[in-house]
Amino acid sequence: MAGTYDRRGRDGDRIMKRREFIKSLGLGAMSVILPNWISSAGGAESCKPNIIMILVDDLGYGDLVCYGARDMRTPHLDNLMLRGMRFDNFYANCPVCSPTRASLLTGRYPDLVGVPGVIRTRITNNWGCLSPQAVLLPDVLKQSGYHTANIGKWHLGLESPDKPNERGFDYFHGFLGDMMDDYYNHRRRGINYMRRDDREIDPKGHATDLFTQWSIEYIQERMKSKQPFFLYLAYNAPHTPVQPPSEWIKRIKKREKNISDRRAKIVAFIEHLDDGIGKVLTALKQTGADRNTLIIFTSDNGGQLDVDADNGLLNGGKQQMYEGGIKVPMCAVWPGRIRAGERSRRVALTMDLFDTICEAAGAEFDHEIDGRSILPTLLGKNQLAEDRFLFWVRREGGSYGGQDYYAARYGDWKLLQNSPFEPLELYNLRDDPREQRPLGKNHKMYRKLFTALRNHISRAGAVPWQKCPVDLLKVK
Numbered sequence: 001m002a003g004t005y006d007r008r009g010r011d012g013d014r015i016m017k018r019r020e021f022i023k024s025l026g027l028g029a030m031s032v033i034l035p036n037w038i039s040s041a042g043g044a045e046s047c048k049p050n051i052i053m054i055l056v057d058d059l060g061y062g063d064l065v066c067y068g069a070r071d072m073r074t075p076h077l078d079n080l081m082l083r084g085m086r087f088d089n090f091y092a093n094c095p096v097c098s099p100t101r102a103s104l105l106t107g108r109y110p111d112l113v114g115v116p117g118v119i120r121t122r123i124t125n126n127w128g129c130l131s132p133q134a135v136l137l138p139d140v141l142k143q144s145g146y147h148t149a150n151i152g153k154w155h156l157g158l159e160s161p162d163k164p165n166e167r168g169f170d171y172f173h174g175f176l177g178d179m180m181d182d183y184y185n186h187r188r189r190g191i192n193y194m195r196r197d198d199r200e201i202d203p204k205g206h207a208t209d210l211f212t213q214w215s216i217e218y219i220q221e222r223m224k225s226k227q228p229f230f231l232y233l234a235y236n237a238p239h240t241p242v243q244p245p246s247e248w249i250k251r252i253k254k255r256e257k258n259i260s261d262r263r264a265k266i267v268a269f270i271e272h273l274d275d276g277i278g279k280v281l282t283a284l285k286q287t288g289a290d291r292n293t294l295i296i297f298t299s300d301n302g303g304q305l306d307v308d309a310d311n312g313l314l315n316g317g318k319q320q321m322y323e324g325g326i327k328v329p330m331c332a333v334w335p336g337r338i339r340a341g342e343r344s345r346r347v348a349l350t351m352d353l354f355d356t357i358c359e360a361a362g363a364e365f366d367h368e369i370d371g372r373s374i375l376p377t378l379l380g381k382n383q384l385a386e387d388r389f390l391f392w393v394r395r396e397g398g399s400y401g402g403q404d405y406y407a408a409r410y411g412d413w414k415l416l417q418n419s420p421f422e423p424l425e426l427y428n429l430r431d432d433p434r435e436q437r438p439l440g441k442n443h444k445m446y447r448k449l450f451t452a453l454r455n456h457i458s459r460a461g462a463v464p465w466q467k468c469p470v471d472l473l474k475v476k
Contacts, residue, residue: 048145048228048361049334050293052284054351055104055232056273057097057153057239060303061327062312063270069310071256076278077102077329080297084333085342085378092301094394095318095325095348097178098128098155100350101234104134105156105167105370107354109391111460116404117395119362121158121177127395127402129467130156130167136355138168140159141230144363149218150174152211152234158193165197169232172197173214174206180236182206183243206245208237212276216283223287228361233280237273244268244309250254253257265310291335296353298330304310315435321392321407321416322435334360338378346383348374349390389452392416393460408453415449424450 004412033395056432062068066078066086066374078141080267093103098119106113113134138148149171156176157163177193178187183206185202186194194201203210222229227295248268252259256337259267303309305317330348348370358365359375367397368378374381392407403420417423425438439446451475 009097035351047226047292049362049471050222050228050289051141051146051230051357052280052293052295053104053230053357054277054280054295054297055101055153055234055301056297057236057272057308057319058301059238059299059305059329060309060311060317061314061329062310063238063266063303064329067329068312071259071263072271074109074271074274076274076281077297080277080281080295080333081329081331081365083335083340084295084331084338085344087330087332087344087346087348089347090328090330090394091326091343091347091349091390092299092328093326094392095301095320096394096396097239097300099394101155102130103351103352104127105138105295105350106134106230107137107351107371107374108134109351109393109456109460110371111393111395111404111465112370112463114463114465115156116393116460116465118178119156119158121191121467123467125397126395126467128465130162131163131463135365136168137168137357138230138232140358140363140365141361142168142170144361145444146363147171147222147225147227147309148227148232148235149229151218152232153212153236154223154234163198171218173218174211174234175236175390179239180207181241183236183241206272208235208273208276210236212279215280219280219283219287219289223289230361231273231359235273238269238303238309240304242266242269244403246274247249248272260308266308293336294332294334294357296330296357297330298350298353299328302326302328315432316418319394320416320418321394323429323433326392326407331363332356332378334375335380339380342380345379345439346385347390348372373393385452389449389456391453391456398455404457406457407455408449408456410449410452413445413449415446415453 012352029057062169064074064077066081092100094111096118099115102110102113102115115128119128120126148169150169152174154164154176169399173196176191176195177188179287179419181188191202192202224383242265249264252264252268279283284293302317303311303474311317311324314327316324318325352374355369355373356375372386390409393404395404398422403418405420407416412428414427414429415424426443427435
């Protein structure tokens with residue numbers, strides 16, 4: 001059943017609560033068909049919603065006008081936020097790329113599906129391998145009648161059997177790798193990772209524009225069919241290299257007289273991204289699909305400080321477990337279901353979107369996940385705060401020495417470190433939201449979070465993440 005978080009019986013009371021929620025919507029206490037069939041007028045519709053999951057790369061918490069930016073214009077994303085529910089306390093599952101993407105597509109903590117760090121080409125600097133046992137979101141949605149597509153960045157495997165078409169997507173048009181060294185030639189260390197399904201391609205143009213155009217074409221094509229679609233649109237931008245089209249930089253420099261050259265580049269990059277998303281949303285409206293499409297927008301981690309990304313008043317940025325590294329913008333829009341102009345302070349993570357999307361689609365699954373659906377909140381229903389420990393992990397090479405570092409949270413209490421070689425620090429986010437005043441190791445919440453984190457690390461230690469046994473002494 002959708003939302004069965006553990007088939008062995010853990011959290012079984014959540015199933016009954018979900019049935020009560022369904023009953024409150026008039027669908028019957030035992031129904032597993034969820035509220036995607038309730039129209040804005042309260043009647044029934046015969047089709048499931050289309051679902052578009054937009055994930056951008058390294059967008060800072062303060063780098064949209066609606067989240068406080070004063071030196072940029074992001075009208076399309078600002079308007080999207082106004083059309084649905086915006087979250088003020090939404091978190092990525094990791095302060096870097098691959099783990100968050102693994103959590104989005106599995107509903108699990110990333111180290112429980114073999115992705116504690118970034119998946120890369122070189123075996124000596126690769127820190128993850130998506131578990132063969134992991135069940136991905138497109139697989140679940142396909143069983144519920146959806147056509148599934150990933151356009152843009154994948155970053156969960158560079159070769160078989162971990163390419164998108166082998167992990168549940170009917171269609172892939174995008175970039176397999178981690179980052180592009182150039183947004184126009186789309187190479188990474190000289191390797192071309194651009195693909196259409198399993199075929200290598202070499203398209204011309206800026207990657208943001210390509211992903212936008214491919215998404216528009218996909219929407220237009222799918223609207224010829226009555227089959228609902230799930231589009232996972234993952235832009236590389238605004239990940240480094242910060243490379244907006246030159247005309248966008250000129251536009252910013254002309255408008256913002258006192259802006260630095262470096263800040264002008266990241267602002268132009270984000271405004272160009274906003275423009276692309278706006279074109280996708282326009283195409284959705286022109287086809288009429290917008291009336292029954294759930295759109296979710298967020299980022300995979302916080303902004304990168306050394307390129308002048310802005311994380312607002314939050315401490316830290318990308319790669320750090322401070323709030324600036326993991327707290328990200330997020331909104332969900334679903335006309336007639338999610339009321340426009342709503343805001344939520346509920347704490348939620350990327351992994352929660354797996355169950356949220358499945359519930360909205362009426363898609364069933366019976367395997368264990370770690371995420372929790374936030375659909376009741378989105379639909380304006382009373383949803384109690386989750387009584388749960390939350391964990392973040394990142395494994396990395398270089399100065400990190402191939403080791404993990406972590407954060408854990410319970411309520412307003414947060415325990416964190418920003419490298420494996422730093423001591424853990426305890427903060428109370430209610431009293432100290434900018435994480436300036438660490439509390440002592442003798443605090444009872446330090447011990448409580450430390451114990452919970454230790455147990456999580458022990459659990460994740462049973463999950464292999466290395467692709468294959470390698471004698472690293474022989475690897476140059």
